Amino acid sequence: DIQMTQFPSSLSASEGDRVTITCRASQGVSSYVNWYQQKPGKAPKVLIYSASTLQSGVPSRFSGSGSGTYFTLTISSLQPEDFATYHCQQSYTAWTFGQGTKVEIK
């Protein structure tokens, strides 16, 4: 099975900050990485698919990059509604998730 290692597990940031979350795959997954945002008590919502394609309706302050084994999700200017948990997922062979990153208010 492909393992996804996501870091950091949590971070504290202020409104307006630039935030980057990283995910590393245990083997090459081409560009088949997706990113989700999850708020407490709610189902995850897809933000980015295929490493860098923004899902319809997602603000442009979210961006993704990477290929092979190394991937990043960047929020260019953190907004109050962005405080949430973010999950990476590989979809190269079946699907597996990273452990999640909780973005908290500093």
Place this chain on the structure above:
Amino acid sequence: QVQLVQSGAEVKKPGASVKVSCKASGYTFRNYGISWVRQAPGQGLEWMGWISAHDDDTDYAQNFQGRVTMTTDTSTSTAYMELRSLRSDDTAVYYCARAPYSRGWHDAFDIWGQGTMVTVSS
């Protein structure tokens, strides 16, 4: 609108089974698959498996093989996930999500159910 609506919360004793349903609406059910994902309290997301609503092909995560069965009923556009031999560490929220209809496709899960809390306790 496109949505997945799951069945309600369950409380089960260790060793029992649970069957969670996921009813699709707003899209052609047979053109997609359904994946099941669970989340234990305070933990990350764990993919459990996938079923094609097109041909009932399945792919189960290694951690659940032999203990989980996923099925569909195309007449009611409903998917089901049954987990057997429940343990306390199966306590989690179980989600269904819309997935590709065939193996080898790499799509993200674009539609999710609201989640079903399953509590395993003696």
